[in-house]
Amino acid sequence: MPTVSRLAGFCLFLVLLVGCASTNSTSSSSEGADPEYDDATRENMRQGTYNDAFESSYEPLPATPTLIQNATIMTAAGKTIEGGDLLMRDRQIDTLGTDLAVPDEARVVDGDGMYVTPGLIDSHSHLGVSATPEVGPHYDNNEAGMATPQLWMEHGVWPQGPGFARALAGGTTTALLLPGSGDLIEGRGFTAKLIPARTPQDMKFPDAPGTLKMACGENPKGGAGFPTTRMGTANGLRRTFLDAQAYRKTWDAWLSDPTGEPPERDLGMETLAQVLRGDMLVQVHCYRADDMTTVMEIAQEFEFDIRSFHHAVEAYKIRDLLATADISASMWSNWWGFKMEAFDGIPENVPLVHDAGARAIVHSDDDLEIQRLHHEAAKALRAGREAGLTISRNEALRWVTAHPAWALGIQDRIGTLEPGKNADVVLWTGDPFSVYTKAQRVWMDGALVYDRTDPNRQPQSDFELGGPVQN
DSSP: OOOHHHHHHHHHHHHHHOOOOOOOOOOOOOTTBOTTSOHHHHHHHHTTOTTOOSOOOOOOOOOOOEEEEEEEEEOSSSOEEEEEEEEEETTEEEEEESSOOOOTTOEEEEOTTOEEEEOEEEEEEOTTTBOSSOOGGGBOOOOSSSBOTTOBGGGTOOTTOTHHHHHHHTTEEEEEEOOOSSSSEEEEEEEEEOSOOSSGGGGBOTTOOEEEEEEOSHHHHTSSSSOOSHHHHHHHHHHHHHHHHHHHHHHHHHHHSOOBSOOOOOHHHHHHHHHHTTOEEEEEEEOSHHHHHHHHHHHHHHTOOOOEEEEOTTGGGGHHHHHHHTOEEEEOSSOOOSSGGGTTOOTTHHHHHHHTTSOEEEOOOSTTGGGGHHHHHHHHHHHHHHTTOOOOHHHHHHTTTHHHHHHTTOTTTSSSOOTTSBOOEEEESSOTTSTTOOEEEEEETTEEEEETTOGGGSOOOHHHHTSOOOO
């Protein structure tokens, strides 16, 4: 049963967690233009940021300068420091090395026998939209329709879902939250800080690029209506992007000469226009190699980039093409065979893609696997080494840190332990590739957000706090 002190500590934690959204003022409109579209708004539209409503209201928790001493520091940047020190200050990684001086105001953490890594990153999660507990009323993953780019994942996320705190306790600090794959184009996802909050915007990673979720294969062709074949899925994507090209052309013409009434807005086409302008990252649910190459050809036809293929159980068959096209693959370590298009998966998929020079990523797509991404990376590492591939531990760590950070477009801020990057840091009880290891402490932007030894630093959602009393 929660004690009064624990509840009080958590209440203070939530108060500190909640931020306020900013309000932007607009200047007067230019002569001849619709008053709704002033100079600043039109410039934002030219830069591809128009319609990025629902801004992040994430506010980092108060952070004390912290020095972790005498730990094995795996930077995921090509360097491991034995008996190393790491200083977090001003919400950033300040200094790494050995025998660092202790700043007067710093909190010291003894890391003897422990390991330090960047916060883990999941490039594919449905937390909050296929929310834990998984019951019918919590399922907001798919909207029926051939293409629904007008949908925004954040409008279906339940931010008090218990899965967020559990993922954080497993060392995962950031995830790309995506809608489902029941439609060819399912809508926008968003990058989230995995910490319980009042609103999805309170979890939204500030200034992370927008992202679009697309799908191919059995899921979108398995519905009651169109499409029903792989030919139909390719045709549906091409038809939709033809419409998007026309929409973009109409709006770009008005933006270059904004006189008279603006064209009629279409929320779905606005999303796709941003894709065509190169201002939104494209994530594609695909299993089979032939499906992936078809989508690659469509992307080439309409001149947009694919950031990552997700699940990609046959990525090993086209690993050279992925490397050449600079497309990452977000994969499971050893999950396949549950439907026909997943039949030809192999445990060496991740390491083979890595060995070819493509960006290999281990993702979860699951509310349990997100709690143990370090173990999933370890399984893939072992499969690769048993197949005779030479893969370092640092490279395997990048499968759940640096590479997914790139897939989310935030590799300049998180994913490796380097001075100047955000202080998203995990202190592990032991070797992170050991099945016995757990996250001991987790920092986000330099603030301690989880401590296995302190019940007041183990955030819970309102859903759990309001549940039955446990004796």
